Amino acid sequence: MPTRGSASASEIHITAPARLHLGFLDPDGALGRRFGSIGLAISEPSTQLVATSADKTTVSGQECARTEQLIAHFKSAFDVAGHFNMTVRQAIPSHAGLGSGTQLALAIGASMLRLHGRRATAPEIGAALNRGARSAIGMTAFSDGGFIIDGGKADESHPPPVVARVEFPDRWRIVLAIDSETHGIHGKRETEAFAELASFPEAQAAHLCHITLMQMLPALLDEDIAEFGRAVTEMQASIGTYFAPVQGGSTFSSPRVEKIVRKMGMLGGHGIGQSSWGPTGFAFFDSQDAAERLYATLVEEAKASGVDLMVVTGRNQGATITAK
Numbered sequence: 001m002p003t004r005g006s007a008s009a010s011e012i013h014i015t016a017p018a019r020l021h022l023g024f025l026d027p028d029g030a031l032g033r034r035f036g037s038i039g040l041a042i043s044e045p046s047t048q049l050v051a052t053s054a055d056k057t058t059v060s061g062q063e064c065a066r067t068e069q070l071i072a073h074f075k076s077a078f079d080v081a082g083h084f085n086m087t088v089r090q091a092i093p094s095h096a097g098l099g100s101g102t103q104l105a106l107a108i109g110a111s112m113l114r115l116h117g118r119r120a121t122a123p124e125i126g127a128a129l130n131r132g133a134r135s136a137i138g139m140t141a142f143s144d145g146g147f148i149i150d151g152g153k154a155d156e157s158h159p160p161p162v163v164a165r166v167e168f169p170d171r172w173r174i175v176l177a178i179d180s181e182t183h184g185i186h187g188k189r190e191t192e193a194f195a196e197l198a199s200f201p202e203a204q205a206a207h208l209c210h211i212t213l214m215q216m217l218p219a220l221l222d223e224d225i226a227e228f229g230r231a232v233t234e235m236q237a238s239i240g241t242y243f244a245p246v247q248g249g250s251t252f253s254s255p256r257v258e259k260i261v262r263k264m265g266m267l268g269g270h271g272i273g274q275s276s277w278g279p280t281g282f283a284f285f286d287s288q289d290a291a292e293r294l295y296a297t298l299v300e301e302a303k304a305s306g307v308d309l310m311v312v313t314g315r316n317q318g319a320t321i322t323a324k
Helices: 064-078 100-115 122-128 137-143 187-196 202-222 225-246 255-266 288-304
Strands: 011-026 035-054 058-061 083-090 147-150 162-166 173-178 270-274 281-285 308-312 320-323
Touching (some): 011 100, 011 225, 035 137, 035 173, 035 308, 064 083, 064 100, 064 122, 083 100, 100 122, 100 137, 100 320, 122 137, 137 147, 162 202, 173 255, 173 288, 187 225, 202 225, 225 270, 225 281, 255 281, 255 288, 288 308
Parallel strands (some): 058 083
Antiparallel strands (some): 011 320, 035 147, 147 162, 173 281, 173 308
């Protein structure tokens, strides 16, 4: 596994951003490249860890079992010797559609290498830890942030190439609707779900590629949130309908989130939908004030139904890595 040398450090602090997965361009790969993803790095929630070298490997904080497994796997994959003290002070909620596993894996791998005076790219670390099986969104969110489109997988041996990375407008906001009592499809069940789905129509894939290139991206660059929102909503409806048979017959995996997100749309939100398999839902707003007004209007209703609302920004930079 290629690595590059750098000065070693005694303590590494990493903050890695969550990401929204806004949809696939072609789940079947009719033209030879399967999936193709659209995503956005966001300011919160985030995974935050502190790592030091140690005489004995210990883990503490959140996601301890997962962290132990990743440390052992990474030591073998990158031939990293020694022991580590790893504290996960904060973790992105798992199986919520926010990319928690990828961000934790990349943060652990990067911290272990830095402590040994070594570095590797996010795709190199991700490949070693079996991340990015379908999408490069999470790895690019870790390395660069921003609004990201990857070109899908031509084969299983290489991660998808990133074909566009665009700055997300600073003034725009995203309101997340998070159902902590529901988990999206993941692991073995995710693989089974893809196998159960019908073929994705080639004409539909072509249309999604068309609206991405000729509507979503230009609107983002023009900072036209209404046009951007129409493209996101259409993509979400198309992909959500396709996935509905394996997530309870609905375009949303959580009925509680669906109810709140649809109200966001009626109250001025743009580009409503669900991130990945959910259950996290979202809507975009053109300013902090607009997002806060929506939050104030729906927060009590959301809480009563078991849904937490969060106002976040897009994140136009990757993970923060500090050596001490």
